[in-house]
Amino acid sequence: MTLNPLEHNAQNLSSLGAELVFTQDILGHYHSFYWRSSRDSMPSIDDDSPPLSIDDLTKIKLFPIQKQTYLECIERVLTRKIPEQCHYIFSDENYSFPFNLIISPIILFNGDAKLVLVMGNSLKKEEVSLIPHGFSNNYPESYQKLLINISRKIRRTLDLETIWQQTVDSIGLGLKVNRCLIIVPSYDTDFLEIKAEYCDPRYNSLLGFRFNFHDYEEVKKAILFRQPTTINLDGSTSSQALSVLLVPTFYQQEFNSIICLHQCDHQRQWNESELELVQELGDQVGTAIAQGTIYQKLEQANAEAKEASRLKSEFLASTSHELRTPLNGILGFLKLVLDDMADDIEEEREFIDQAYHSALHLLNLINDILDIAKIEAGKLEFNLDSISLNSICEEIYKFAHNQAQKKNIYFKINLPSTYDEILLQADYQRLLQVMLNLVGNSLKFTHEGGIEITAEIISKKFSVLDVSVPGMVKINVADTGIGVSLDKQEKLFETFYQVDGSRTKAYGGTGLGLAISKRLIEAMGGKISFYSMGESLGSTVTLTVPLSQLPILKTEK
Known part of the structure; x- marks a missing residue:
């Protein structure tokens, strides 16, 4: 006017x-x-x-x-x-x-x-x-009350699931929609997942549904333009929605969820007051989700710190015992020699030999501790060069063959048949250390059956440590030993972690072998994984190492 x-x-x-x-x-x-x-x-x-x-x-x-x-x-x-x-x-x-x-x-x-x-x-x-x-x-006053009500609720807690659920329940009831969803991004992926839902019982639940946001243009549009986006549908989709309102939420310019409203019983025209309300709610919810996420990460970090402290305490208690055992052996056998307790030269030599092997065991334990300390400090040095897989396997065979015979178990090494040597791009001593750790574990935990090492050539170019390599060799160390339950396998490569103290205590060791092996293999550009069907069902450790050159395989006739 x-x-x-x-x-x-x-x-x-x-x-x-x-x-x-x-x-x-x-x-x-x-x-x-x-x-x-x-x-x-x-x-x-x-x-x-x-x-x-x-x-x-x-x-x-x-x-x-x-x-x-x-x-x-x-x-x-x-x-x-x-x-x-x-x-x-x-x-x-x-x-x-x-x-x-x-x-x-x-x-x-x-x-x-x-x-x-x-x-x-x-x-x-x-x-x-x-x-x-x-x-x-x-409805400015009723909407203002709704906004205040939701804001108060989500500020009373830092629990993410509670924030999500209180948001969808309050908005769903307040705006009288048939369904209200909180859709959260799966970080480091392009997928979104419905984490919380308010739903009229007449309609299908969509809770837990995951989808790639690239498949939904309107979702991409809402996130890109950072404002509410309306969609009209015919009700034929699984959501049964006729009218949809998407409200992206952000915190410090970072997208962290979508509030999604569905009207399923009629076509709804969202008025300006409703759009302003949900946008304001989006700002409040975005901040609450960010604070809840930070709190969740802090709680997780605190729990991990407590667990690490507990594992270190167990490790120190276990290691002190492991160090004392060979040290006591060294002192005991040397004392027998010094006190002329040997009946003859042969027995005296046997005492010295036992002391020597105890000293080697003690040295290996100390080396493990020093290695993990250097790895965590980033001070472990590598000499990457072209090395022979056959040479590594020969050393492993010398180490394991006699021990396997004494335990009456088999030990096999099967390499691909090639016209030339299989040359790896790795640090010889570090790769040998990893293989000795893996085979040593298999010998320790296998009482019947045996151990088999196999290798497979992967003829495909890879980028490893910013360098192109012609392929990889995949090495499997499989045994028929005591195995590991499925729920404990993912922690095997963590520092200081041992599967079950009561179950493995009799076998000795620091529990650092797999943790060290993982760090060494990854530092050389490879990967390592562990798999077992369960307790008493054996285990297989698989590792990959870059090839220095691609060998020519012999074809079977």
Whole structure:
């Protein structure tokens, strides 16, 4: 509406035909005022009273009971420059007067709007009980209460699942939708997953559904443009939705969820107030999710720190025992020699030999501890060169063959048949150390059956440590030993972790072998994994090592 504000006198206002007409600024100050009395709805004015036109605007005592929400309505109208229809109850300090109002911006010639024109007609007595105080067709007050309610709920907790569920329940009930979802990204992937759901029991549950966001253009659009996105459907999809509203949430520019609303029983046109509400909710929820995520990570880090401390304590207790055992052996056998307790030269030599092997065992334990310390400090040095797999396997065979025979188990090494040597790009001593660790474990935990080492050539180019290699060799160390239960296998490569103290204590060792092997293999550009069908079902350790050159395989005739 474009009016000259200088012409807002009583005569001009009365000509607009409304019962109550006035102009106000953003603070609610009257700039002109006209009120035509009605006996049914204006009990404070006598039947014979003339229309009320006041030039001294300071004398006007008529104000809305819900003043704050009323002023917010005026601010919205002036900001958007769009009229609003609403119901408000006014009071003159003695009586209440319910009005149906139309609040319009008065737009000046330059496009600005500083005042609103309010035209109202009184509501009948039977209509008043149906209209709550401050009710607006755009529901600003009820939406404000909903926003405050949800904000309070999600701020009371840092538990992510509680935040998600309280959000969908509150929005679902507050906006009377058939379904409300929280969809969360799976970090480091392109997948999203529905983590929480409010759902009308008449419709299918979508909880737990995962999808690639690249498959849904509207989802990509909502995230890209960072604003609510509406979709109209025909109800034929698994969601059964006819109208969808997507609201992405962010924290410090980082996307962390989508609030998704489904209307399944009718096509719904989301009005401007609803869009503003869900966008404001999105901001609140995005912050709450971020805080919950940080808290969750802190809790996880704290739990991991406690577990690491416990494992280190167990490790130190175990290691002190492991170190004392060979040390006591060394001292004991040497004391026998010094005290001339040997019956002859042969027995004396046997005592010295036992002391020597105890010293070697002690040295290996100390080397394990030093290696893991160097690895964790990033100070372990590698000499990557072209080395022979056959040479490594020969050393392993010398180490394991006699021990396997003594235990009456078999030991086999099967390499691919090639015309030339299988050359690896690795550190010879470190790869030998890994293989000795793996085969040593198999010898320790295998009492019947045996151990078999196999190798397979992968003829495919790889980028390893920023260098292109012609292929990889995959080495399997398989045994028929005591095995490991499925639920404990993923922790086997963790530092200080041992499967079961009561089950493996009799076998000795620090429990660092697999942790060291994993770090060494990865430092050389390979990978290592462990698999067992379960306890007493044997195990297989698989590792990959880069090839220095691709060998020529012999084909079987």
